Amino acid sequence: xxxxxxxxxxxxxxxxxxxxxxxxxxxxxxxxxxxxxxxxxxxxxxxxxxxxxxxxxxxxxxxxxxxxxxxxxxxxxxxxxxxxxxxxxxxxxxxxxxxxxxxxxxxxxxxxxxxxxxxxxxxxxxxxxxxxxxxxxxxxxxxxxxxxxxxxxxxxxxxxxxxxxxxxxxxxxxxxxxxxxxxxxxxxxxxxxxxxxxxxxxxxxxxxxxxxxxxxxxxxxxxxxxxxxxxxxxxxxxxxxxxxxxxxxxxxxxxxxxxxxxxxxxxxxxxxxxxxxxxxxxxxxxxxxxxxxxxxxxxxxxxxxxxxxxxxxxxxxxxxxxxxxxx
Amino acid sequence: xxxxxxxxxxxxxxxxxxxxxxxxxxxxxxxxxxxxxxxxxxxxxxxxxxxxxxxxxxxxxxxxxxxxxxxxxxxxxxxxxxxxxxxxxxxxxxxxxxxxxxxxxxxxxxxxxxxxxxxxxxxxxxxxxxxxxxxxxxxxxxxxxxxxxxxxxxxxxxxxxxxxxxxxxxxxxxxxxxxxxxxxxxxxxxxxxxxxxxxxxxxxxxxxxxxxxxxxxxxxxxxxxxxxxxxxxxxxxxxxxxxxxxxxxxxxxxxxxxxxxxxxxxxxxxxxxxxxxxxxxxxxxxxxxxxxxxxxxxxxxxxxxxxxxxx
Amino acid sequence: xxxxxxxxxxxxxxxxxxxxxxxxxxxxxxxxxxxxxxxxxxxxxxxxxxxxxxxxxxxxxxxxxxxxxxxxxxxxxxxxxxxxxxxxxxxxxxxxxxxxxxxxxxxxxxxxxxxxxxxxxxxxxxxxxxxxxxxxxxxxxxxxxxxxxxxxxxxxxxxxxxxxxxxxxxxxxxxxxxxxxxxxxxxxxxxxxxxxxxxxxxxxxxxxxxxxxxxxxxxxxxxxxxxxxxxxxxxxxxxxxxxxxxxxxxxxxxxxxxxxxxxxxxxxxxxxxxxxxxxxxxxxxxxxxxxxxxxxxxxxxxxxxxxxxxxxxxxxxxxxxxxxxxxxxx
Numbered sequence: 001x002x003x004x005x006x007x008x009x010x011x012x013x014x015x016x017x018x019x020x021x022x023x024x025x026x027x028x029x030x031x032x033x034x035x036x037x038x039x040x041x042x043x044x045x046x047x048x049x050x051x052x053x054x055x056x057x058x059x060x061x062x063x064x065x066x067x068x069x070x071x072x073x074x075x076x077x078x079x080x081x082x083x084x085x086x087x088x089x090x091x092x093x094x095x096x097x098x099x100x101x102x103x104x105x106x107x108x109x110x111x112x113x114x115x116x117x118x119x120x121x122x123x124x125x126x127x128x129x130x131x132x133x134x135x136x137x138x139x140x141x142x143x144x145x146x147x148x149x150x151x152x153x154x155x156x157x158x159x160x161x162x163x164x165x166x167x168x169x170x171x172x173x174x175x176x177x178x179x180x181x182x183x184x185x186x187x188x189x190x191x192x193x194x195x196x197x198x199x200x201x202x203x204x205x206x207x208x209x210x211x212x213x214x215x216x217x218x219x220x221x222x223x224x225x226x227x228x229x230x231x232x233x234x235x236x237x238x239x240x241x242x243x244x245x246x247x248x249x250x251x252x253x254x255x256x257x258x259x260x261x262x263x264x265x266x267x268x269x270x271x272x273x274x275x276x277x278x279x280x281x282x283x284x285x286x287x288x289x290x291x292x293x294x295x296x297x298x299x300x301x302x303x304x305x306x307x308x309x310x311x312x313x314x315x316x317x318x319x320x321x322x323x324x325x326x327x
Numbered sequence: 328x329x330x331x332x333x334x335x336x337x338x339x340x341x342x343x344x345x346x347x348x349x350x351x352x353x354x355x356x357x358x359x360x361x362x363x364x365x366x367x368x369x370x371x372x373x374x375x376x377x378x379x380x381x382x383x384x385x386x387x388x389x390x391x392x393x394x395x396x397x398x399x400x401x402x403x404x405x406x407x408x409x410x411x412x413x414x415x416x417x418x419x420x421x422x423x424x425x426x427x428x429x430x431x432x433x434x435x436x437x438x439x440x441x442x443x444x445x446x447x448x449x450x451x452x453x454x455x456x457x458x459x460x461x462x463x464x465x466x467x468x469x470x471x472x473x474x475x476x477x478x479x480x481x482x483x484x485x486x487x488x489x490x491x492x493x494x495x496x497x498x499x500x501x502x503x504x505x506x507x508x509x510x511x512x513x514x515x516x517x518x519x520x521x522x523x524x525x526x527x528x529x530x531x532x533x534x535x536x537x538x539x540x541x542x543x544x545x546x547x548x549x550x551x552x553x554x555x556x557x558x559x560x561x562x563x564x565x566x567x568x569x570x571x572x573x574x575x576x577x578x579x580x581x582x583x584x585x586x587x588x589x590x591x592x593x594x595x596x597x598x599x600x601x602x603x604x605x606x607x608x609x610x611x612x613x614x615x616x617x618x619x620x621x622x623x624x625x626x627x628x629x630x631x632x633x634x635x636x637x638x
Numbered sequence: 639x640x641x642x643x644x645x646x647x648x649x650x651x652x653x654x655x656x657x658x659x660x661x662x663x664x665x666x667x668x669x670x671x672x673x674x675x676x677x678x679x680x681x682x683x684x685x686x687x688x689x690x691x692x693x694x695x696x697x698x699x700x701x702x703x704x705x706x707x708x709x710x711x712x713x714x715x716x717x718x719x720x721x722x723x724x725x726x727x728x729x730x731x732x733x734x735x736x737x738x739x740x741x742x743x744x745x746x747x748x749x750x751x752x753x754x755x756x757x758x759x760x761x762x763x764x765x766x767x768x769x770x771x772x773x774x775x776x777x778x779x780x781x782x783x784x785x786x787x788x789x790x791x792x793x794x795x796x797x798x799x800x801x802x803x804x805x806x807x808x809x810x811x812x813x814x815x816x817x818x819x820x821x822x823x824x825x826x827x828x829x830x831x832x833x834x835x836x837x838x839x840x841x842x843x844x845x846x847x848x849x850x851x852x853x854x855x856x857x858x859x860x861x862x863x864x865x866x867x868x869x870x871x872x873x874x875x876x877x878x879x880x881x882x883x884x885x886x887x888x889x890x891x892x893x894x895x896x897x898x899x900x901x902x903x904x905x906x907x908x909x910x911x912x913x914x915x916x917x918x919x920x921x922x923x924x925x926x927x928x929x930x931x932x933x934x935x936x937x938x939x940x941x942x943x944x945x946x947x948x949x950x951x952x953x954x955x956x957x958x959x960x961x962x963x964x965x966x967x968x
Contacts, residue, residue: 136623142573148593224724227759230724241743256473260473316745
């Protein structure tokens with residue numbers, strides 16, 4: 001088992017190195033940041049000064065070495081657009097994104113698993129079919145439209161909830177939280193629903209498909225032939241087997257919540273890293289884009305590792321030392 | 328095929344096939360297909376059926392701005408089915424032209440993804456070795472990230488490479504590139520899997536023995552076996568590509584306001600949501616929804632019909 | 639005569655499809671008594687498994703029982719509600735599946751699966767159920783049963799897993815066991831052990847066993863009587879020795895001639911020309927008539943009655959072994 005984990009950690013490092021290469025290539029070959037930072041009225045002196053400041057005048061190898069060194073320390077230089085250290089900007093934006101992702105993730109996971117089981121068990125029932133149809137609409141709906149509809153109903157028409165921002169935030173020094181104020185919590189509701197809903201439908205459909213697949217297995221038929229109650233067949237025999245594949249994909253889904261937060265944050269002007277990223281793309285702010293990419297990669301890789309660990313906890317076939325025969 | 332069948336009997340056979348039967352028996356699929364066809368026709372024929380050309384400044388009258396749907400304008404007395412936007416552009420016409428861009432980007436991106444994915448999948452499966460390792464490793468790494476994010480990143484990079492003065496012109500092509508590149512992995516995986524299976528079958532071995540070139544074997548013998556899954560993935564990818572384009576444009580990193588797609592139109596419409604000009608937002612949004620939903624439903628049906636086990 | 643444990647009367651199973659209604663089981667009747675093994679034999683698609691599934695109430699929709707009766711110790715069970723039937727499954731009738739690798743839940747220990755079944759049907763505490771589970775494993779010949787009760791299925795070999803499956807089918811002490819191809823997925827050396835185990839349990843406990851298989855060797859080895867099925871219909875039914883050595887139905891005769899076991903002494907194995915028709919394309923008369931060397935016009939028009947013969951019963955106008963004892967009785 002330890003060997004397996006070590007191998008996975010090694011693979012994760014390779015992924016990070018590959019992403020790092022992309023990030024470095026972005027720094028070196030994409031656009032001329034000086035063009036982007038200075039307006040139309042620029043002098044040659046301005047350009048030279050800025051190039052020096054950003055380290056763009058140095059030879060390729062020096063830049064490459066510097067990049068690796070700095071990236072390992074979480075230092076991605078100055079934002080072309082804001083002129084401040086990227087790491088600082090990310091650090092002050094991160095809590096907003098993580099709080100949003102956490103709430104939506106919990107919403108998506110609980111709702112998705114419960115509804116998925118329900119629609120699989122009551123496959124031909126009216127309620128299950130309604131849920132499936134609605135979920136298909138949900139998957140087809142561009143997420144930003146869900147956000148727009150939410151804002152229209154709850155902010156414009158009803159006026160219950162704010163349509164943008166994070167509300168009042170309590171600063172805990174290294175973390176700013178919206179969980180502790182009423183306006184913070186109210187501001188969280190709509191973005192969390194928008195971000196969670198889409199993931200919830202995906203998880204639900206996945207759980208349903210897997211569960212239906214499992215319910216067709218021989219051991220389910222055999223359990224039926226032994227007179228085991230449907231309740232036990234569904235929740236003991238089938239659910240456990242469903243969870244094994246569901247965990248992998250659900251884990252990845254939760255990772256993508258952080259990415260989809262880009263859209264949510266833009267719609268609700270939520271001051272997180274996603275909004276930062278989209279602004280960076282608009283203005284070709286390469287350091288911010290690269291740093292965001294690296295940060296997201298680390299998160300994804302970490303999530304993947306955790307998912308692998310969970311596998312061992314659930315499937316006894318993996319827990320065992322492999323004594324021949326394979327699995 | 329031993330005998331040459333006439334096209335009529337082929338049509339008759341197609342009508343009688345299980346796929347056609349399942350299609351006729353699935354009202355959802357029929358309705359979706361009709362909606363998709365109508366929308367595609369509307370987009371293709373936009374220059375001829377749109378009341379006004381929204382990109383022709385001469386046809387615009389600022390006095391017509393913010394005319395509600397099907398109500399005569401207070402100053403000019405002109406009437407527009409779906410109203411007009413701030414600049415007096417007919418919303419119905421902008422939707423037709425916007426759909427053109429959305430569909431063009433969607434189809435082109437999926438086409439790019441298929442070409443790229445099928446080629447790389449065939450190569451990886453057939454050649455094996457380090458070619459396979461590299462292709463599938465890259466695929467794995469890319470798959471770690473959601474494709475919309477990959478598309479944004481590629482868009483950002485491509486935008487950085489393009490000189491600023493060409494950016495608006497190039498935006499559509501950059502979009503196609505970004506979405507197409509973000510979506511090839513699924514095709515590559517499916518095609519590689521099928522190639523690995525087919526490669527070792529006797530008829531492929533035989534073709535190899537009689538000296539057929541690898542390219543001919545891949546195209547003649549292996550490719551036909553992967554058409555079904557590729558078709559299913561392509562349909563669903565098309566819906567995803569259209570949504571991805573709309574999302575990027577909505578976020579302001581896609582089609583520029585000078586060449587608005589449905590996503591751009593929704594972005595513009597959203598600004599007027601609070602001030603009560605609901606039609607500028609509603610109609611493009613409903614069109615996008617109908618388009619994406621119908622294609623998705625078609626893809627869903629196709630997947631079930633070609634793979635009944637999943638039902 | 640005592641009431642048979644299982645009595646199937648004129649059972650018809652139908653599957654409605656796009657191309658019309660199929661009858662995978664068509665007017666099948668037979669009895670199984672306590673302590674008796676009835677072999678049900680036939681080619682794949684002959685309807686033998688479908689009969690077993692109909693008895694235990696596990697037909698996959700849209701297949702359903704169209705008509706006929708199924709009596710368990712005299713009690714009609716074909717019309718029972720889903721939950722009433724569930725209570726009978728495991729408790730009064732058990733089923734053994736073909737593939738031991740897939741019939742056990744991989745994520746539950748053998749003990750969990752056994753105790754769950756026992757506690758579902760018998761009014762016992764967990765400790766008692768555990769003791770019974772160990773006893774059940776012991777009875778089917780699993781060494782060190784107490785120690786292995788917490789093992790997962792993948793920790794057993796194929797033959798041992800099939801023993802676990804048998805223990806599971808028998809742990810609530812049913813009167814009837816339906817064994818659907820119980821040896822097909824096993825190695826030949828293990829097959830004999832499993833058959834011997836089934837025979838022993840049948841004798842010791844007086845269980846009625848319906849042994850579904852396509853393997854004549856298994857039938858010859860284990861069954862007391864044999865029912866031969868062809869295209870959903872019962873071709874012939876009789877004591878295993880008589881059917882093997884002295885078949886009445888031409889199909890059975892052909893089947894025997896093509897089996898190494900029953901045709902010792904013959905120089906080469908015979909074949910039956912053609913193949914079993916698909917259910918949607920059955921001929922009007924006897925389903926076997928297109929392949930039958932003795933078929934006459936009458937056979938092609940009318941499937942003919944099932945008659946008592948000196949062996950038992952045969953559904954044929956012209957039984958081979960002898961003239962029919964009497965005219966059709968049913």
